[in-house]
Amino acid sequence: MYSIAIDGPAGAGKSTIAKTIAKKLEFIYVDTGAMYRAMALFFIRSKIDDTDEAVIDAACKNIKVSIAYENGMQQVILNGENVTGQIRAEEVGNMASKTSAYPSVRAALLDLQRDLAKTADILMDGRDIGTNVLPDADLKIYLTASVEVRAKRRYDELIEKGQEADLAVIEEDIKKRDHQDMTRDIAPLKQAEDAVLVDSSGMTIEEVVDTVIREFEKVK
Numbered sequence: 001m002y003s004i005a006i007d008g009p010a011g012a013g014k015s016t017i018a019k020t021i022a023k024k025l026e027f028i029y030v031d032t033g034a035m036y037r038a039m040a041l042f043f044i045r046s047k048i049d050d051t052d053e054a055v056i057d058a059a060c061k062n063i064k065v066s067i068a069y070e071n072g073m074q075q076v077i078l079n080g081e082n083v084t085g086q087i088r089a090e091e092v093g094n095m096a097s098k099t100s101a102y103p104s105v106r107a108a109l110l111d112l113q114r115d116l117a118k119t120a121d122i123l124m125d126g127r128d129i130g131t132n133v134l135p136d137a138d139l140k141i142y143l144t145a146s147v148e149v150r151a152k153r154r155y156d157e158l159i160e161k162g163q164e165a166d167l168a169v170i171e172e173d174i175k176k177r178d179h180q181d182m183t184r185d186i187a188p189l190k191q192a193e194d195a196v197l198v199d200s201s202g203m204t205i206e207e208v209v210d211t212v213i214r215e216f217e218k219v220k
């Protein structure tokens with residue numbers, strides 16, 4: 001069984017690239033960010049203060065996150081409810097970034113993530129997959145891009161959906177999220193020593209996909 005870990009900051013294109021590669025290689029795609037988002041949704045709905053660690057620790061005991069697949073697409077289940085359609089809001093992403101720094105939140109998801117890798121060939125993306133969740137992954141990719149490029153991609157995505165967007169605000173949000181994810185005490189976002197660095201700033205999706213598949217061919 002093979003495992004591929006793709007880590008990197010928000011907006012680097014991880015999920016688009018990971019989905020495409022998983023399809024090509026016939027691997028199961030596991031989006032771990034979606035799991036942190038599901039937990040964040042629970043905290044938001046419960047009106048929990050993101051700075052109150054004791055309340056968050058206690059709440060974790062009442063949260064069960066699992067995943068399922070529908071037509072090959074990952075669905076995230078929060079306490080029996082499919083919340084896949086509700087976790088993409090900016091508010092949920094920001095809450096996820098803040099609360100994923102707590103040990104109890106990370107511990108609640110670690111076994112689920114590791115168990116998934118025991119069942120099939122998987123491609124898992126997140127922030128700490130290569131460094132922490134799957135330290136023995138067959139291939140580790142650290143996918144990044146400049147803040148400007150990531151902000152512009154997010155801006156274009158929102159405009160395309162007909163939503164309002166402010167490039168400067170998005171850029172600030174991305175910087176804040178990078179800082180939170182890279183400076184937390186446990187499992188911070190960083191490139192694993194044995195990860196291949198891919199900077200997608202000047203690359204098309206196809207180029208990134210081809211690069212990762214070439215790297216996989218080398219280790220297969």
Ligand code: C5P
Nearest residue numbers: 032033034036096097100126127128181
């Ligand atoms: O990738 P996505 O934006 O969906 O992730 C939301 C948040 O979840 C990230 O900002 C990060 O704080 C957290 N996360 C994490 N570890 C992972 C995946 C996501 O801490 N493996």
